[in-house]
Amino acid sequence: MPAKLLEGKSVALKIKENIKLEIESLKNKYGAGPKLVSVQVGENPASEIYIKSQEKTARDLGITYELKKIDAGITQDEFIEIIDSLNKDKSTHGIIVQMPLPQHIDAKLISRYISSLKDIEAVHPENMGEIVFGKAKILPCTAAACMELLNSIDSLELYGKEAVVVGHSEIVGKPLALLLLNKFVTTTVCHIATGQRGTLPEFVKKAEILIVAVGKAGLVKGDWIKEGAIVIDVGINRVEGKIVGDVEFDKAFEKASYITPVPGGVGPLTVTILMRNVVEAFKQQQTK
Numbered sequence: 001m002p003a004k005l006l007e008g009k010s011v012a013l014k015i016k017e018n019i020k021l022e023i024e025s026l027k028n029k030y031g032a033g034p035k036l037v038s039v040q041v042g043e044n045p046a047s048e049i050y051i052k053s054q055e056k057t058a059r060d061l062g063i064t065y066e067l068k069k070i071d072a073g074i075t076q077d078e079f080i081e082i083i084d085s086l087n088k089d090k091s092t093h094g095i096i097v098q099m100p101l102p103q104h105i106d107a108k109l110i111s112r113y114i115s116s117l118k119d120i121e122a123v124h125p126e127n128m129g130e131i132v133f134g135k136a137k138i139l140p141c142t143a144a145a146c147m148e149l150l151n152s153i154d155s156l157e158l159y160g161k162e163a164v165v166v167g168h169s170e171i172v173g174k175p176l177a178l179l180l181l182n183k184f185v186t187t188t189v190c191h192i193a194t195g196q197r198g199t200l201p202e203f204v205k206k207a208e209i210l211i212v213a214v215g216k217a218g219l220v221k222g223d224w225i226k227e228g229a230i231v232i233d234v235g236i237n238r239v240e241g242k243i244v245g246d247v248e249f250d251k252a253f254e255k256a257s258y259i260t261p262v263p264g265g266v267g268p269l270t271v272t273i274l275m276r277n278v279v280e281a282f283k284q285q286q287t288k
Helices: 008-030 045-061 076-088 107-113 125-132 141-151 173-182 192-197 200-204 249-255 267-286
Strands: 035-041 064-070 094-097 162-166 186-190 209-212 230-233 237-239 242-244
Touching: 008 045, 008 141, 008 267, 035 045, 035 076, 045 064, 045 267, 064 076, 076 094, 076 107, 094 107, 094 267, 125 173, 141 173, 141 230, 141 267, 162 173, 162 200, 173 186, 186 200, 192 200
Parallel strands: 035 064, 035 094, 162 186, 162 209, 209 230
Antiparallel strands: 237 242
């Protein structure tokens, strides 16, 4: 029996309704609402699309949005000074630095300079640590989007399920593995070395929940999918003018119970989670 589609738009709409109501309540209570500042260094066509999506979603929800464009020639120290000024600005509640940054600026270093209270992507080490202890209220957007999709399946009991995460990036794979572990999911993480050893297929075949976040079209073959598995494909790849994921969709669709379309699965949720994080950051700052 073909899989059911796990579409992000419907899940995002429910979250947005809750965000709208919460922002109205916060504005009534504090006389002001949350503000997000997006920092872009240089020009990048790919990030422009994400920026426009951020701005539209923020304004629709009642979040003040400011785009701060910085010349690509800025030094790392000068850039850190800009981040520090935003940290000190009480009217700024969330900071997001658009990627990629110019090569002379260390993105991982910059993440340490964003205040943990204003770090709405949860890239600061302190916020990552909160995930380890299961206490985080601000979560990495894509990892949280995957969890929201899983939570949207009414019949799914996560406790004890076997999950395989393919990809171990700091913003998706690693935090996602921790979020799954916090739900007592038996979790395996595969990465480039798994593929080089040739054992990726055998791990994938065991997965009741498979989440792939690599960025390589067709990496996971459809016939590897376990019958009845839930498949979340985070990959976004352009092949012959089409957007495709990391999983061979057509074959996987015939074997899975649920599967995300690409595009239309995880993507529509990530910006919504980002905005939810801005609201959470605002709330935390009111009590400091």
